[in-house]
Amino acid sequence: MYLGNPAPLPINSNPGMVFPPRKFTTVLDVSRFAARLLDAALSHKAVLDSRSLPTERATSREPGQPLCMSQYYRLLGVCRIPGKLRDSQYISSQPTVGEHPPEHVVVICRSQFYCVPVQAADRGRLNEDELCAQLLHILDDAPCLASPPPVGLLTSWRRPKWWEARETLRKEERNRRNLELIEHALLILCLDEPLPTTFNLRVQRGMKGHTAGGRDETNLALQMLHGGGSVHNSANRWFDKTIQLIISGDGACGLCYEHSPAEGVAVIQLVEQFLKHAESLPPTSEVPAACGSHLPPPERLEWILETEDHKRIEESALQLDNLIKDLDFQIYRYGGYGKEFIKSCHVSPDVYIQLALQLAYYKLNGRLTATYESASTRRFLLGRVDCIRSATPEALEWVAAMAQPKEGDELGNKKVTFQLVSDEVKLELWNNAVKEQTKEMVDNILGQGIDIHLLGLREAAKETSPTAASPLPEMFTDESYRIANRFLLSTSQVATTTDSFMGYGPVDPDGYGASYNPKPNSIVFCLSAFWSSETTSTTRFAQALEESLNSMQTFLAKPRQNSN
Template identity: 70%
Template sequence: MKKYERTLKPILTEPEHERVSKIIAEFGKPGGHGSKLQLYLESRREELDNWAHEYWLNDLYLDFREPIPINSNPGMVFPPRKFTTILDIARFVARLVDAALDYKDVLNRRALPVERATSREPGQPLCMDQFYRVLGASRLPGKKRDSQYVSPVPKADEQVSEHIIVICRSQLYCVAVQAGDRGRLNEDEICSQLLYILDDAPCLSNSPPIGLLTGWKRTLWAEAREDLMKEEMNRRNLDLITKSLLVVCLDESLPNTFNCRFQRGGKGHFTSNRDETNIAHQMLHGGGSTNNSANRWFDKTVQLVISGDGACGLCYEHSNADGIAVVQIMEKMWKHADSFTTSSELPTANTSHLPPPERLEWMLEATDHKRIEEAGIYLDNLIKDLDFQVYRYSGYGKEFMKSCKVSPDVYIQLALQLAYYRLYGKLTATYESASIRRYRSGRVDCIRAASPEALEWVKAMSQPKDDDESGNKKVTFHLVSDEKKIELWNTAVAVQTQEMIDNILGRGIDLHILGLREASKETSPVASSPLPKIFTDPSYRVANKFLLSTSQVATSSDSFMGYGPVESDGYGASYNPKSDQIIFCLSAFWSSEITSTSKFAQSLEESLNAMQCLLTRPT
């Protein structure tokens, strides 16, 4: 409760903070309501592997009713390939699938090595559960709450069957890649199956873009799915998709004019007319119903996206695993596929014995077609509203930050605070995911960067200059000296570092407060009983209105991951610190009157430059 009160201080007015402090004190006093709820959580801890996991999963994901593309599913962009023929595409995808089968075999044998913490009490084992929930997993829509499917662990010596779903031009195909009676397909055999699809799909027309339903509001998709399942053919199709190892999306490239309203963002490693931002849009949502959004099944944990122009990446459903697990698995698969030079030879093995991939056909009523149309319109409007850009800051990277004896994560979090303050003259509740895998079934808690110390530092950094642009002296008062700014910086760094350590060691406040709220619901004598005032006071909404939703997504390759904002007037800001640059994926909504990724990128650049000037000034 003391930490919570302190968290509220920089984002509330003084009268608001004084008022809520009394509410917090009343809730947390010995023998009070909070103490009783704490005892309930402690009893729950004794009964479950992880008392917080179900609360967190439902609150963050499964109870969410809005569409999951943009709002929940991240998109990941990998370095581009050079494809000259469809054989190049088929070969590359075949190698990715082959790598996925290798990895799934390790998972089936429960043989994944246990990782251990490398810092902050190093050596502690880290929970590997989410690694086992990536391949062969899916989210299922529910009218009130979604659920999850995870492929069961096979018994020892059990012959495992695996299949993938390939979507090309809105047509869905099932490809059996491993069967108990004839073993696993080799690369040539997988390649031949993909070539069949790449040849067959363009010849078909009027395929129902049924994948658009997965980008609709969750309750509406659940109702549509329920009606689809009344037909046995549809029910079998949906079951095949749910239980597939992964989905491969064979895309057309987006027009290079797509989302041309933004001005900033470099071309990065793309040499075609499409820049990184254009590619990232494709991975996030497909580009709309007239592009590739029907070429998705947004409920699948893994959707590999391969475009004919060489753009490659991933769209992934977030509820089963966090970025740290997905990135690690995907980079292994891409490394495997990249370890071969592109072969221009047709499959050499005799593949005539293989039946062709099964194209999934649907029995649809007029209401189903109407729903698909409505889902497409809704998703198109969401996509049109997305203000997204990839911004590479090239002034310096993590090597400079480390030379300042500051964690790159702490450094960038404070830079984000400064950038936000420069734009809005205040701080806001900031979410950064902290991995708590030191605990069984641990996923993430929230590192909060908007501290009172950060506020004092950004205020000092935002003082007006004592010279105007013409060099004339301006009359200003109470300018903060560089020495004082350094002092405030060191204090803010120390507080943010401790906040980060507290979270990864399980001493964050957000899961705990969520648990107290859910405990209050579960222990109320009647379902309609009001929650304690601490959860109904406006300050609780302010504390959890994350207008800055951030995450470090580090990669070993020149790849990056981005996502949408979680609030209508907020920003999404993922970052990937490299040795000499920082890759940011910034998102907002065009419909907001107060946000702009271009302005935020500009403020971020100015903030990072100002920080370097401060930390390298002559002493």
Template identity: 60%
Template sequence: MYMDVPLPLPINSNPGMVFPPRKFTTVHDVARFAARIIDGILEHKELLDSGNLPQERAASREKNQPLCMAQYYRLLGSCRRPGLERDSQFLPDVRNRDESHHIIICCRNQMYCVVVQANQIGKLSEDEIFSQLLYILSDAPCLPSAPPMIGLLTAEPRRIWAKDRQVLLQDEQNCRNIELIEKSLINLCLDETLPLAFNARGFVGAASSTHFAGHRDETNMAHEMIHGGGSECNTANRWFDKTMQIIICNDGTWGLCYEHSTSEGIAVVSLLEKILNKIDEIPSLEENGITQQHLPPPERLEWIVRPEISKRIQEAKRDVDRRIEDLDFYVYRYQTYGKNFIKSCRVSPDVYIQLALQLAYYKLYGHLVSTYESASTRRFLLGRVDCIRSASIEALEWAKAMCQGEGANVALESDKEDEEDSRKVSFSIYNREQLTELFRTAATRQTEIMVQNILGNGIDIPLLGLREASREIDGELHELFTDESYKIANCFLLSTSQVACTTNSFMGYGPVTPRGYGCSYNPHPEEIIFCVSAFYSADNTSASRYAKSLQESLDIMRDLLAK
């Protein structure tokens, strides 16, 4: 699913996640928080190496089944590698637990290697990591010349980046740098704050409904995590191939950009929320300015930049900025109700929200489209996800009934003889009880599809296997996979997923097709957070318009189902 896709990783593949902002008043606060994050990562690595990671089990639908934990072991020390024909993965050798470990720190487009654990020195303490980070934060702004923006190349289309990588690898120094980056446990990016006005199409004012005191709005924060804000901001302060890039901004905004091929969101969210909860239990320290200086300073990576690479970096600047400018992104908090009300209606919150997404689309366009919702298949060895197809016939019939007389939906006419008057008159053939019954039928069907998928009876993963087998065995695709209906069914104009968090966090991503929408959601007891995305270059989509339609849909669903 991932390795053959040639599109750039930021926006098209890598999700971005925003965690609750911190309060930083000095550079020491930034370094201390980052040090605690790294310390938490090292503790988690020890847990993985010991084999004592707790076994997770299914909480519903044949409860207590063990869930595959392989994704958790692929988060640290892994990386995606571009290829001329297809990408590949670098995964750590979990059997080798004695090797040294390091982390790459990105700051002002410079990259530093911090050895955090080695046989000679053991594991660095939090204070020692803090000292290394303070050095980087003071060193990077004072360097006499601007660094080459090598990180921008990782934001290019995969086959182009593969060619650039081959050129870089012609120099031994670059080989070592790339090896250090790919084998690092994580990347930690210390970012500058995006301008307050940065939003969907460059610098065009605010869009998100929620602001944090003294902070930018949430849409602005999401842009930071998904792509970094462009070549003039933080996009070069990244290595988008890296599985985990933790991003900490000097204004307290922080979050994550992660490469999706190794893991679903659940493993990443679980790890960082566990670390965050532990940090919040630690009392704040009053920094006295005295830091431990007995360690050598971290190594700053120096690059050999050939003329062709220098030219490519300039081209990458233009390409990246153009793609970022095209991203229409909107973080929307629906605060009228949340999952407490939905549960009172005797409906699964996920099923309810999926039907709201269908209704919102129908209200805008008068029809439904192929919809993707991820369904975990971790009950099976190495299971990832299958596809819950939410655009069912039952959902369509309910949406049509809910929209009778609206927009693109054809108004029902009376039997009056006067044709002109009859066009002006419409009436409802569905009363509240009938609409409720149609909703219950759609919800039942959505639940059935969901259960089929999580229990291994979905259709998309078997079809994917057959498609790849036919390509491998016959050298060409079976006619089923070239049929127009298969292409339509797999062009997901609405790509969705629930990213449930215990913290006030949210994750977003771009659409998977140029004319489509992306929509992740995080239901809380009294609100639902949506991250809606589209592209400005598609003249028939709008993230804010879809969010408004979602609001209207959720409102009328409440009116329909409230007791």
């Protein structure tokens, strides 16, 4: 359904991922690290081309079942193409075994686009030194040039608007070739300038996390998510591209990825493989020998623009800047405990955190809401995700009991001298909520969820019932169906093996986005909302999460203490 959504890609669709920051002292360090990431990407592409990517298998819930690997083949050489009514995808063709077709990447530096051939039919693949030399040339060339028209901003526009602008650009042969080079590239490498330390400045709650150049990790995440706006790095992007690796001179690095071809798990595994390759090699300050080689410099892409094109760029910049100003986003590292304590309670960390999110939302709103959590359906051919609906009746009973006042609490001017729900009852309600949440999770990953089935029926009905004389079935126009599919809490677990994390924007103007990454002794949350909403606040939500997680630990520690 991504391709049918006309909303701008930044914040609304594309997630951003922060890698552990690097320590760069020279521009050579930047180019060397970037070259190693590109080298890893080329190695991975060779594995894909040889069709030798091993099949993954489920590790739990009927372990051993093979998982569909199709998403891994839709990450490199893939791009989303805007459409008037619906977008499409460019997916590079699979070469025959033994064939090594030409490959290139596009590097964006100071809004300048460069095409870097990384594999040629006549000379094979560039090595790390050669890649490093090409990147050094770009880092030396781009600062000397006048600022180009920020064409990349057009990819942040609403999709029909971007389609219209792209159609106009394509009338010029040079622009048409530029677009093809960008869209057919293996990936995009964005060489950024650091965001100011004051960008989105706010008091950080929870543990201190990554820093780079004096910037906190919320600042770093915003750079990956949207680039910081038209005056910073947002023109240094092509938001349609599936993989955009991002590196800035202060050591910040990460990823922005277009969501339609694949889910986060496949993307995370890919880029963490790149990182492990880069980190496995010893540091070096040697200037690459290829600097004096016969390789031609990268081709800088130049655009032919009319007055109408410039106006469209200005409009897209204004829309993106307003969207960025409205984003309420923060990284919250909860340091009270992590998945080690949760596992000691004999509960799945995912189930536990989902119930914590329900409790936090209830504390703020006095009710639950339709909640989306992605559940992988890769046990099925071409499977993507279904929806784990965490707002169950059992969860509601438990959070209502947990949120009720207890002895010693103050209500108005009076102290509560009684406990409405005993700890024994709360524990029973907790066990019921855990059992139901676990069942919901297992049902979804085994193909017994409801949302994808209903979505398929609805889309099929649209194709056969497009007129008033033949309307959609009442089920899909009923108010209850609309409410059930308005996800004011959009969540997902995005676990990583490195100290990286991934976040995204909310899917509703009055909703929250909440990704989480459970670590052994902490939990990293990426929380998002919109300032324009009168009902949401990531600051209040982070506080409610902290209170919920603390109270859950106290509550669950009691039975174990009593048993001792």
